[in-house]
Amino acid sequence: MKRLALLLLSLVTCFSFVFGDTKSAETNSTKIVMSDELKAKYKLKPHHEHLAFDCIDCHTNQGDDPSKFKNIKDEGCLSCHGTKKLLAQRLKFMDTLKANPHNSVHDGPTLYCDECHFEHKPSINMCSECHEHEVPQWMGVTP
Ligand code: HEC
Ligand code: HEC
Ligand code: HEC
Ligand code: HEC
Structure with missing residues (x-):
C-alpha cells in the first residue's frame, strides 16, 4: 500500500513536471492563437484547409503578429x-x-x-x- 502511494506520488510529480514544462515551452514559442476572425479573414485553399495547418506552418520566422505576415x-x-x-x-x-x-x-x-x-x-x-x-x-x- 505504501509502495502504491509512493508510486502515485512520483507519477503526480512527474506529470506536473511534464505539463509545467510544456506550458513554459509554449509561452516561449511563437504560438499564435488562431481566432475565428483571423481564420475567416485568411481562409486557406481546400487542399490545405483539411490539413489543419497553423498560420506559422507557412508564415515561418515571420514573428507572432499576424497583421505583419507577408x-x-x-x-x-x-x-x-x-x-x-x-x-x-x-x-x-x-x-x-x-x-x-x-x-x-x-x-x-x-x-x-x-x-x-x-x-x-x-x-x-x-x-x-x-x-x-x-x-x-x-x-x-x-x-
Ligand atoms: C508574354 C506573353 C506570353 C506568355 C505569358 C506565355 N506565352 Fe506562350 N507564347 C507566346 C508567343 C508570342 C508564342 C509564339 C506564337 C504562338 O504560337 O502563339 C507562344 C507560344 C507558345 C506555345 C507554342 C509553342 C510551340 O513550340 O508550339 C506554347 C505551347 C506556349 N506558348 C505555352 C505557354 C505556357 C504554358 C505559358 C505559361 C507557363 C505561356 N505560354 C506563357 C507568348 C506568351
Ligand atoms: C504558370 C502558372 C503556374 C505556376 C508559375 C506554378 N503553378 Fe502550380 N499549378 C498550376 C496549374 C494550372 C496547376 C494544375 C495543373 C492541372 O492539373 O491541370 C498546378 C498544380 C500544382 C500542384 C498540384 C499538382 C502536383 O504536382 O501536385 C502543386 C503542388 C503546385 N501546382 C505547386 C506549385 C508551386 C510550389 C509553384 C512554384 C514553385 C507553382 N506551382 C508554380 C499553375 C502554376
Ligand atoms: C498554406 C500556407 C499558408 C497558411 C497556412 C497561411 N498563409 Fe497567410 N499567406 C500565404 C501566402 C502564399 C500569402 C501571399 C498572398 C496570398 O497568396 O494570398 C500569404 C499572405 C498573408 C498575409 C499578407 C497579406 C496578404 O493578404 O497578402 C497575411 C496577413 C496572412 N497571410 C495571414 C495569415 C494568417 C493569419 C494565417 C492563419 C490563419 C495564414 N496567413 C495562414 C500562405 C499561407
Ligand atoms: C507546411 C507545408 C506546406 C506549405 C508551406 C505549402 N503546402 Fe501545398 N500542400 C501541402 C500538403 C501536405 C499537401 C497535400 C499533399 C499533396 O497533395 O502533396 C498540399 C497540397 C497542395 C496542392 C494540391 C495538390 C494536389 O495534388 O491537388 C497545391 C496546388 C499546393 N499544395 C500548392 C502550394 C503552394 C502554391 C504553396 C505556397 C503558396 C504551398 N502549397 C505551400 C503542404 C504545404
Whole structure:
C-alpha cells in the first residue's frame, strides 16, 4: 500500500513536471492563437484547409503578429513541396501538349509560384495573359 502511494506520488510529480514544462515551452514559442476572425479573414485553399495547418506552418520566422505576415514566396511553398524540378516532373504528362505549367516552353521550371498560385485569394494563370483561349484546353484551373 505504501509502495502504491509512493508510486502515485512520483507519477503526480512527474506529470506536473511534464505539463509545467510544456506550458513554459509554449509561452516561449511563437504560438499564435488562431481566432475565428483571423481564420475567416485568411481562409486557406481546400487542399490545405483539411490539413489543419497553423498560420506559422507557412508564415515561418515571420514573428507572432499576424497583421505583419507577408507572402511566403517560392521558398515557403518549396519548404513542403520540394523543388521546381520535382514539381515539373510530377506533371510531366502535360509536356506532350507543351502545356506543363511547371515546365513552360518559354521559361522551363523557373516561374515564381505567385505568378499563378495564391493562398488567401483566388489563383490566376499567367499563361492566360497571352494564351487566353488555349489555356482552358491546355490545363486545369490553377488550384
Ligand atoms: C507546411 C507545408 C506546406 C506549405 C508551406 C505549402 N503546402 Fe501545398 N500542400 C501541402 C500538403 C501536405 C499537401 C497535400 C499533399 C499533396 O497533395 O502533396 C498540399 C497540397 C497542395 C496542392 C494540391 C495538390 C494536389 O495534388 O491537388 C497545391 C496546388 C499546393 N499544395 C500548392 C502550394 C503552394 C502554391 C504553396 C505556397 C503558396 C504551398 N502549397 C505551400 C503542404 C504545404
Ligand atoms: C504558370 C502558372 C503556374 C505556376 C508559375 C506554378 N503553378 Fe502550380 N499549378 C498550376 C496549374 C494550372 C496547376 C494544375 C495543373 C492541372 O492539373 O491541370 C498546378 C498544380 C500544382 C500542384 C498540384 C499538382 C502536383 O504536382 O501536385 C502543386 C503542388 C503546385 N501546382 C505547386 C506549385 C508551386 C510550389 C509553384 C512554384 C514553385 C507553382 N506551382 C508554380 C499553375 C502554376
Ligand atoms: C498554406 C500556407 C499558408 C497558411 C497556412 C497561411 N498563409 Fe497567410 N499567406 C500565404 C501566402 C502564399 C500569402 C501571399 C498572398 C496570398 O497568396 O494570398 C500569404 C499572405 C498573408 C498575409 C499578407 C497579406 C496578404 O493578404 O497578402 C497575411 C496577413 C496572412 N497571410 C495571414 C495569415 C494568417 C493569419 C494565417 C492563419 C490563419 C495564414 N496567413 C495562414 C500562405 C499561407
Ligand atoms: C508574354 C506573353 C506570353 C506568355 C505569358 C506565355 N506565352 Fe506562350 N507564347 C507566346 C508567343 C508570342 C508564342 C509564339 C506564337 C504562338 O504560337 O502563339 C507562344 C507560344 C507558345 C506555345 C507554342 C509553342 C510551340 O513550340 O508550339 C506554347 C505551347 C506556349 N506558348 C505555352 C505557354 C505556357 C504554358 C505559358 C505559361 C507557363 C505561356 N505560354 C506563357 C507568348 C506568351
